[in-house]
Amino acid sequence: MNPVVASITYRAMLGRKRVWLLALLPVALLAIAVLLRLVGGGDESTAVTVLETFAIGAMLPLLGLIAGTGVIAPEIEDGTIIHLLSKPISRPVITTTKFAVAATLLVLFSAIPTFLAGYILIGTEAGVSASFALGALFGSIAYAGVFLLIGVVTRHAVTVGVIYALVWEGLIGRYVPGARKFSIQQWAQSIADQYSASPFVKSDVPLSFAVPAMIIVTVGAVLWAGQRLRSLSLTGDE
């Protein structure tokens, strides 16, 4: 962990247009929660639908994508990463720091709003809000690691990430049960299922698979990103 790298990354993430993209989705989630509460949809199944479809299903991968690739991909695209790489800081330290920045931002913008949205809808009933917040917390950390790795590996990081989140987790995961085993979204769902007493929360992946998988993927992605950054080529494309 390098505090200077961390502060620069925080400034880059929060000081530009990117922060609007990060903030808009949680605000939309809270707005939907308030709206549904106002029209009287504040029951358990509604809360689970909202948290499952919107918070875990759409907001989590999107914010993971924006934060995870956003901490490193623009610097590589601009070529300004060379200033960072030419300093006597070990490359794995750079990626670990950037991962930590992305993870903290995601906790702030994804896990906390998830809890608040659940709380607005049904309070603390059946532990739905807390369990989904916990799922979002671990899910966002895993997404941060994976998308950071994609950001280092390819110039088309965002597109590749979108395809993973939308096609693999969304489209293929819906029709092919086996694909759900390898979906961060489903792992987050398993954690939410484990800690809530609500009968509406369902998950397809057992927790004994989800948690180790999540840890291995996150740690592996961050370590691999560090290794990749040691031999980054800065040739531009197009």
Place this chain on the structure above:
Amino acid sequence: MIQPIGVIHDIGYRHYDGPRLGRGYATTALALNSLRGVFGLGRAARAKIMPFLIAGTMLLPAVVSIAVMALLKERPLAYPGYAVTMQAVLAIFVAAQSPYLVAPDLRFRVLPLYLSRPITSLDYVAAKLVAMIAALYLLLALPLTLMYLGELLIDLDGPPHTGDYFAALGGGLVCAVTLAVIGVAIASFTPRRGLGVAAVIAFYMFTLAASAVFFGVLLSEGHETAAEWSILINPFFLVDAVQVNLFGTEAANGQGYPPGAGPAVITAGVIALALGALVLRYRKAAAA
């Protein structure tokens, strides 16, 4: 005595007296070049991977459908619902390719170079939009046409679904225009390609999730009319609603849409809003 220190040589610059092709030609050229660029033609090989992968994915269900028609003698896939079925793929195409159209020109500040030619900033916007609309329409119309030709050749029982086919082509045009305008408008607000891709896909996933949440919750509580309106948040269902009300095709959401001109008015409003944003954006960008 002062020695001469500089000499002007006549190196033979000539004035151009030939025909000038003018504004329309320049705009057409820009649109054609952009259309080629959307599919990666004339760009590096790695730029071709994504668009052709997506085009292949769009054709896949059509090919499978023809195979099913030939072997089992039944139609697995209706024409009008094709865009809704393939919405994720179309959304990824719009998100991945619309920043390519506008972001590099903004980022490298070459807009003044375009505008020093006969084209105006409006022509520039129009050319980019036409390119995206044409690309999306190609992605939609190609598999539909392939399926229709397959149906004609296989000669199933009963008359061919010519009406459905042309309705889907008409709806596809509305779909292409709506998606292209929204995608290019969002992408034009950032000179960074990555952020542009993220912004467009964020818009799509937000509308997808919001419409699913409201549709599910309102339907389960018995507010059917409100549920039918709420699903229109997703642009693909909005366009499908226009198609259903215009051509009388079957609704792709399995529930139905609000009848009348409502969906069409919303679609026109969305297109007008995005167009307005684009024009304003380029008025500012051209001045910078």
